[in-house]
Amino acid sequence: MEPTKGVELWPVQLSQHAQQVDWVILAFTALLVVLVLPVFAAMIYFAVKYRRGSMADRSPSASRNVWLEASWSVIPFLLAGVFFAWAASLYFDLFHPPADSLGIDVVAKQWMWKFEHPGGQREIDTLHVPVNTPVELTMISEDVIHSLYFPALRIKQDVLPGRYTRLWFKADKVGEYHLHCAEFCGTDHARMGGSLIVLDPEGYQRWLGQAGADTSLAAAGEALFRKYGCSGCHGANSSVRAPNLAGVYGSPVPLDGGGTVIADERYIRDSVLFPKKQVAAGYKPIMPTFQGQVSEEDLLKLIAYIKSLS
């Protein structure tokens, strides 16, 4: 588990995605070297052969062929198109996590990473995950733009204030690896990093036990649901007419004024902070805003609770 010392010439491949990215860059490099070396060789050869004063043959050559000239550019471009498609399909996969992913919440702030596991375990700057399990991170920033970067997984994603972004991976080797902030975020940007610790399944369970969480995220969210008075209106026996939140997560919500929206994390977050933005059809826009009162971490707990209702 010691981080490598000395000169490394190739970074660890911690996932299938990492292997694929490495293949793209290696194959692409090979193609480009094949295309470029003749050009360099020709340059040097010409510079020597046709140096001023040399007796090389300089009689005018045969007529030009425009199509041949154009093909020099077009054929490499079409070949490069293959690499565009390959890299794009890998990029596409990054946006489509498996349905059974383990969800972990990430809150970034100057200059630390806070991770929250579904069971309520919290850690700072270190992320423990089980091996061979897809993990999906739901990330948000409390201040400026950060970027969560795992070199060994060849992935990074900017973490924005005001909006959730996502990142998913499936690490396939046990060990300890770097994680960094990759988007400049102020004084201690360079220190805003830590470790990704990949554990075998038993080790992960053991760690979850030791990490000492009293309550799961959803349970903590339920407590907050009462504390902030949400239950007063959204509760089952409430006299105020507000939408019942059971089963709402992941389902389409018809909106006042037409249209529907899928009730995902973004929608729930916006409904708490900006309740008048997208009002559910058939309800009055009476909910007050909780902007400035609920922290990003509490919001994630509330979302976990609402998720648990479905």
Added chain:
Amino acid sequence: MTSIAAEAAAEPSYLKAGYTLRSWLLTTDHKRIAVLYMISVTAFFFLGGAAAAAVRINLITPEGAILTADGYNKAFTIHGVIMVWFFLIPSIPATFGNFLIPLMIGARDLAFPRLNLASWYILMFGASFTMYALVAGGVDTGWTFYTPYSSMFSNSHVIAAIIGVFISGFSSIATGLNFIVTIHKLRAPGMTWFRLPIFVWTHYATSLILVLATPVLAISLILIAAERLLGIGVFDPALGGDPLLFQHLFWFYSHPAVYIMILPAMGVVTELVTAFSRRRIFGYSFVAFSSLAIATLGFMVWGHHMFVSGQSMYAGMVFSILSFLIAVPSAIKVYNWTATLYKGQIALDTPMLYAMGFIGLFVVGGITGLFVASLAVDVHVTDTYFVVAHFHYIMVGATVMGYLGALHYWWPKITGRMYPEWWGRISAAFVFFGFNLTFFPQFILGYLGMPRRYFTYPPEFQVLNVMSSAGASILAVAYLFPFFYLLWSLRYGKIAGPNPWGAAGLEWTTSSPPPKHNFPEIPVVTAEAYAYPVAADGGATHHG
């Protein structure tokens, strides 16, 4: 040719048209303004270089050798701001473009000489704000000024820096406008579009970018200033604003800005390759139109800076494929330069060494550009040293090589004196070697996962960082050589004569340095560009 030069000698050269400071500071002669620009951008280059030196020294040890975290952040920011806006953007266009475009098209001056002088003053005025930000305590946002850090969180002198950049933008706009009008309206009789040197074509394309992109930078800087200074939040996430809006506006300028830096250098290299192989450029119209293609496509790819920013996946794909397209006109240029060498009369004088160096480094920079345009690869390497290395291959490797090549090639025209050839070749070799030692290790560092803008880093990256810093020290010395021997040559250099290289082009038909009005009378052009003899006789015409 000699008779024209003799007639031109009747009028004093532009250098002798007046000796007072006033005659320089109030001049409207494009050649004198070019010299003013040259002196200023040289000063900015060494200032930005000093900041780079601080950065590289600091990175010798993993914990940061000399600077605090804040000090380091300010050093790389000021390095970026000065190098981008006060060196690279004005470098070739405002010095060599200014000096040469009227000479190359057979005009007496640029279309708006007073606007030209004003643009230099505007640049100096803008620079004074940015310098103020520097001495008042620095600015730490990075040259990209990303919101909300720049608008709501940074405690440094963001406003002064932004005002400086904003003002200098008007200098760019004025220069671009002047070039466009000049190239359209002041070409000598017979100087048709397809007789223009490629240098003029690339400057035309550059000017298009200057006038179309710079205003968008201006507005995005105004919006930051309004948010930071007046509390008029337009990007503020707390109000529902989207920080990505700033990034879109910023890169709409800043990606094309890279082509402001590289296109003029491509023009220079075309002149050098033709002059030192005594050949017409291979595929003139391809090379000419590829400049316009690069300028136009350059506006359609900005989103490739934002693949991991939270931009829509589909937008990412569109920007990626458009970025691949730019490889086509770039490749055309490289192939055609190489083909121009074929059956030429090649002399490896200093300018040609820089030109060949340019081609090599540009190819490496361009190819790594294809890597970072590939979506999944970019996800890994963006915001790492891989990207730092990539854009330094383009912006320093290629553009500064082009600038130095131009400086040596046209030095006899500008000053009337030759530089010392031996020193020129030695320093060209040192620049090439130092540059590669500095920046090649950074590709590896980046792929290994070292993020950029880090003042401290994991210890396993130290060896590569030390290599890079060692290369930087060689590069620093190599950049100082020309500074000294060119100054030396002003007094002791060999007298150049009108056309020391035996080159084609109108600028070589007038005396060196040219008279105040460039030509004794407006030339009438009857020859194609690069009118070198097509088939030479075994090439026994080595110049002295």
Added chain:
Amino acid sequence: MAETQLVLHEPFRDRAQQREADALGMWVFLGTEAMMFGGLFFALIVIRVIHPQGAQEATDKLDMWLGGLNSALLLTSSLTTTLAVTAARKGARSITTGCLLASAALGMAFLCVKGYEYYVDYGKGLMPGVGKPFPIETTGAELFINGYFVSTGLHAIHLFIGVCLVVGLAGAVWLRRVPVPGRSIVVEMAGRYWHFVDMIWIFLYPVLYLMDRGG
């Protein structure tokens, strides 16, 4: 532009060439201005796209009648500017002066209406940072209003520069410092700028006041 009609500027070979160069330079300059305001329009449209509801409620707070009045004032000033150009070309010195002053007066009227509107906005609490708290809770509304202030403010600055320019030019024409028809190109160039500032408002008005207006 203090030279008289007889002076040919340094780099030009003849007056036709100089005239064409001036015209082209002016158009390129207008192109840069269009790109700058284009960035602002882009920001406003993006706000409308991401916060349709907030932007609509913000739009409803703006007075489309005052804005419409301003549109009419500027369009009228464009007419008087066109008349000034025609008059200058025909050498009608006093009419040129009069029309230019009329344009400037209409421009000033626009600025006064705009100032009054800002005062009303201030009263409603729309102005960022001062006055009453912002009246609309819906997300995006404040963002949109902020965009409104930046864009109308920048336009007002441009118009103010235009007014100064046109007043100065009117004086110069009257005093024969800019003789007409000899140097009518100067009037023409000033007119181009004026029309352009009008054109920015032609787009600003609907984008700010009319689009998505609630019933």
Added chain:
Amino acid sequence: MAKVIRTGDLIVFAVLIGLLALNMAQARWLDLGVVSRVVTIALAAGQALVLLWYFLELRSATLLIRLVAAAGFFWLAVLFGLGLNDWLTR
């Protein structure tokens, strides 16, 4: 005064004011839904084109100057098209 007032200019002015009135009317009294955005911009663009063509004299301008004007619109279209593509496909 009479010799500088040309009927053409007055007609152009009337068209400009007419388009303005039309735009205000549709915004105030017509509820066109999503189409209204297109209509609003189309009417404004109509005004701008009339202004460019007549008052800014593109009608009698050289091809080069028309190209400059068109270039401005082309590059703005690039900004809007590729830029909005992000928000519309998120």
